[in-house]
Amino acid sequence: MTDTAIYDRIAAQIEPFNKKGVALTESTTFASDLEWDSLTVMDFVAAIEDEFDIIITMNMQAEIETVGQLVAAVEKLTA
Amino acid sequence: MTDLFSKFDALIGEREALLSTGVRDPFSLVMESVKSPTVAMCNGKETILLGTYNYMGMTFDDDVLEAGKQALDNFGSGTTGSRVLNGTYAGHRECEEALKEFYGMDHAMVFSTGYQANLGIISTMAGKDDYIILDIDSHASIYDGCALGNAQIVAFRHNDVEALEKRLKRLPAEAGKLVVLEGVYSMLGDIAPLKEMVAVSKAAGAMVLVDEAHSMGFIGEHGRGVAEAAGVIDDVDFIIGTFSKSVGTVGGFCVSNHPKFEVLRLVCRPYVFTASLPPSVVATAATSIRKLMHAGNKRAHLWENSKRLHQGLRDLGFSLGTPEAQSGIIAVIMPDMLKGAQMWQALLERGLYVNLARPPATPAGMTLLRCSLCAEHSSEQVTQILGIFEAAGKDVGIL
Numbered sequence: 001m002t003d004t005a006i007y008d009r010i011a012a013q014i015e016p017f018n019k020k021g022v023a024l025t026e027s028t029t030f031a032s033d034l035e036w037d038s039l040t041v042m043d044f045v046a047a048i049e050d051e052f053d054i055i056i057t058m059n060m061q062a063e064i065e066t067v068g069q070l071v072a073a074v075e076k077l078t079a
Numbered sequence: 080m081t082d083l084f085s086k087f088d089a090l091i092g093e094r095e096a097l098l099s100t101g102v103r104d105p106f107s108l109v110m111e112s113v114k115s116p117t118v119a120m121c122n123g124k125e126t127i128l129l130g131t132y133n134y135m136g137m138t139f140d141d142d143v144l145e146a147g148k149q150a151l152d153n154f155g156s157g158t159t160g161s162r163v164l165n166g167t168y169a170g171h172r173e174c175e176e177a178l179k180e181f182y183g184m185d186h187a188m189v190f191s192t193g194y195q196a197n198l199g200i201i202s203t204m205a206g207k208d209d210y211i212i213l214d215i216d217s218h219a220s221i222y223d224g225c226a227l228g229n230a231q232i233v234a235f236r237h238n239d240v241e242a243l244e245k246r247l248k249r250l251p252a253e254a255g256k257l258v259v260l261e262g263v264y265s266m267l268g269d270i271a272p273l274k275e276m277v278a279v280s281k282a283a284g285a286m287v288l289v290d291e292a293h294s295m296g297f298i299g300e301h302g303r304g305v306a307e308a309a310g311v312i313d314d315v316d317f318i319i320g321t322f323s324k325s326v327g328t329v330g331g332f333c334v335s336n337h338p339k340f341e342v343l344r345l346v347c348r349p350y351v352f353t354a355s356l357p358p359s360v361v362a363t364a365a366t367s368i369r370k371l372m373h374a375g376n377k378r379a380h381l382w383e384n385s386k387r388l389h390q391g392l393r394d395l396g397f398s399l400g401t402p403e404a405q406s407g408i409i410a411v412i413m414p415d416m417l418k419g420a421q422m423w424q425a426l427l428e429r430g431l432y433v434n435l436a437r438p439p440a441t442p443a444g445m446t447l448l449r450c451s452l453c454a455e456h457s458s459e460q461v462t463q464i465l466g467i468f469e470a471a472g473k474d475v476g477i478l
């Protein structure tokens with residue numbers, strides 16, 4: 001699978017949580033741009049985990065600030 | 080130069096804004112004297128205590144006080160040392176014996192606080208390549224235990240059995256796993272579906288730790304907690320508890336049936352690198368624990384109080400954390416921090432102390448007035464409490 005395929009699937013998962021309609025790029029940040037609180041983050045992480053059948057530990061989450069970093073992390077976890 | 084305090088500016092600002100509305104600081108109350116488990120003097124006013132976790136009202140029990148006084152006389156005011164060096168007195172052993180008997184378990188380890196018990200057991204049991212799977216609404220001491228160690232941390236949605244099971248199934252089969260649960264979640268006072276959660280955890284080959292801080296003494300046939308009530312206590316590997324609630328003093332513990340448990344006394348840093356509890360504290364704890372084994376009447380009265388307060392507050396129109404009384408905690412949900420602080424103050428001015436809880440301690444950003452009942456609250460006090468809630472609620476404009 002290529003980056004773009006993963007990016008598209010992640011973008012689709014972000015959609016329902018993107019209440020402000022922020023335009024997405026690889027550098028969009030979850031905390032400042034999307035303004036997600038911890039509950040939203042948990043629901044979103046659960047959705048991504050289900051979509052890709054993976055676990056994103058809290059240790060990993062702490063390192064992920066942008067959409068691009070999430071794509072890279074999912075790519076690694078599904079490799 | 081950067082002022083290291085600048086990271087707290089937002090919080091300082093928020094506090095100043097709140098206090099400038101004229102409400103009293105809800106986090107700096109002083110109790111000038113304490114008359115009983117349920118009454119103290121606050122700001123010169125006699126106040127009913129409804130936010131103390133003193134569930135079983137053991138703090139003024141005659142036998143408990145006598146044991147403490149004797150220990151002070153016979154063993155002195157403190158141990159000045161670690162449990163593994165000069166800090167284990169007869170009283171510490173006696174306290175561990177009482178816990179083993181209370182829980183019907185083979186091993187017990189007494190820590191200086193419940194907070195340290197969680198720090199110690201969680202950080203020591205789960206190593207670098209192990210996984211800790213925990214409820215997202217876990218107590219701060221559980222999260223801090225995770226932060227102190229270096230295991231991989233996986234959180235699941237509060238009390239969601241399916242979410243727990245799904246995550247367990249995705250983890251490497253051979254990896255070490257510790258599932259961390261609480262019997263009663265202290266913010267909303269709701270209980271965990273431990274029967275199902277322990278079953279899916281065991282099926283995945285995980286060890287299970289249950290923090291029963293808010294259930295000891297009055298949930299389960301022998302007061303051993305929610306795991307006992309759910310019939311799964313034999314499948315639980317570690318129970319964490321505290322002396323700071325039902326037992327009525329201070330201290331923490333872990334009980335377990337694991338044959339290798341005693342090695343933890345050598346490797347658990349929050350157990351080793353701190354001074355042990357004073358002799359008077361372990362003496363009061365041991366006496367209290369033994370009395371809690373035979374506290375059927377008190378237990379029944381506590382439940383009666385909890386159910387009555389829940390029903391009464393619901394009838395008045397307050398919105399509560401649980402649909403029915405599930406524990407000794409009744410959480411009243413406030414619309415926001417300002418209303419919460421105003422209500423807290425209105426209650427206090429009428430002679431009622433409850434616990435104000437705010438994020439990040441609370442789930443979903445809620446502001447809560449947490450009421451914890453005591454077996455020593457009389458029926459008249461519960462009636463009084465409901466009257467005060469009604470008057471304060473109308474004053475503040477919540478009802």
Ligand SMILES: Cc1ncc(COP(=O)(O)O)c(C=O)c1O
Pocket residue numbers: 192193194195197218220261265290292293320321322323329330331
């Ligand atoms: C669930 C839970 N675990 C642990 C603790 C810590 O107990 P202690 O007061 O003994 O440190 C508390 C109490 O604050 C608690 O609510």
